């Protein structure tokens with residue numbers, strides 16, 4: 001019997017579901033824009049077997065992918081587990097064989113594979129589409145290709161052997177000018193190694209450039225950003241070591257004494273030109289965008305001054321600080337013509353924001369105007385009597401105008417918690433910001449998941465898709481059009497049984 005009461009952090013809205021799902025012709029409030037022909041993919045987690053330890057990171061949860069397929073104003077929903085070797089091994093054993101977050105020393109000896117830590121991946125972090133293929137991503141392993149229509153797991157992919165790193169970031173970037181995908185793996189040659197290998201993949205899916213560099217210290221390196229000239233990698237705060245893993249700890253601990261390093265190197269170089277700029281301790285789990293301005297590199301990101309995650313302990317035993325975990329929108333300026341190894345950091349606005357910001361992806365690596373993200377707006381109501389107690393409710397999408405500092409906000413509801421949004425341009429030639437925001441919200445009162453579509457110019461809701469059940473929250477989500485993926489118009493599988501005449 002599966003017992004989620006021991007070691008299972010999930011309860012209430014977050015209790016395990018343990019089923020896959022198909023919903024055809026979803027219930028809709030409002031009118032779905034008929035221009036929307038594509039799918040909104042969410043990758044996150046859903047425990048099949050509970051974790052073995054209560055102190056484990058939620059990032060050990062089994063990978064789970066879902067899609068909302070839009071066509072002719074109608075929406076179909078689908079959800080499937082991502083069938084990694086770990087998931088299948090657990091099903092065969094009918095129990096959890098794997099230990100704590102990215103630590104194979106804590107796995108059952110039958111599945112340790114210390115020289116191949118990627119075999120313990122749960123593939124639970126992000127979707128990405130490129131060269132007509134859909135992948136699920138987790139930064140401790142190479143990507144898993146997924147069928148964009150059925151969401152069945154097609155298996156790991158190493159670009160015909162040309163992608164050599166053992167790992168692959170959950171945040172590759174697609175250059176809107178060239179169509180190239182920039183992807184990378186840190187700890188590229190095994191557990192706790194300081195190798196960062198960076199790849200450029202052509203729009204046809206061929207690896208066309210590789211760069212191998214070393215990092216100042218082994219850290220998360222969860223996200224990066226690019227300009228038309230440069231690749232930019234933040235290294236910050238989190239530390240690990242083989243000794244730490246052998247002692248049975250989670251992969252990361254936070255060290256408040258570690259400086260932040262930003263590595264900047266030419267996209268077309270061999271990595272020997274990399275410069276590491278040094279700044280105060282901070283966390284940069286996610287970036288927003290970057291661009292070149294003469295000899296300067298401008299980088300925007302939501303940044304905190306300390307550990308964002310309470311489940312990753314500090315190295316000195318100090319308690320987690322909610323204040324140091326708060327993110328603000330910040331702009332960093334790097335002067336590539338200067339010999340100095342420092343940079344300027346400016347807080348664009350003091351408001352506390354969620355660090356899952358997005359832009360109109362047609363402006364990635366280029367000068368741009370709008371940042372889209374989320375926040376817990378304290379001026380909005382929260383109905384605790386109906387929704388229950390939650391320590392943080394993300395109730396608002398916002399658009400931040402970098403040209404004048406103006407905010408435009410959308411409030412989802414008083415019993416809801418929003419997840420990461422995507423921006424969809426109204427057409428390929430629409431100006432920046434003309435389109436929709438799309439994303440899901442947890443409705444705690446009705447115990448169901450809802451998807452909202454918001455006009456990105458007016459920040460007014462256009463439609464809401466209602467699922468008749470709750471789906472556990474995603475980590476990351478993305479919209480892809482039917483031009484980017486080979487999506488079928490017939491999501492309902494054909495009936496193969498007897499037909500009454």
Ligand SMILES: [Fe+2]
Pocket residue numbers: 170171222223285286476
């Ligand atoms: Fe992420």
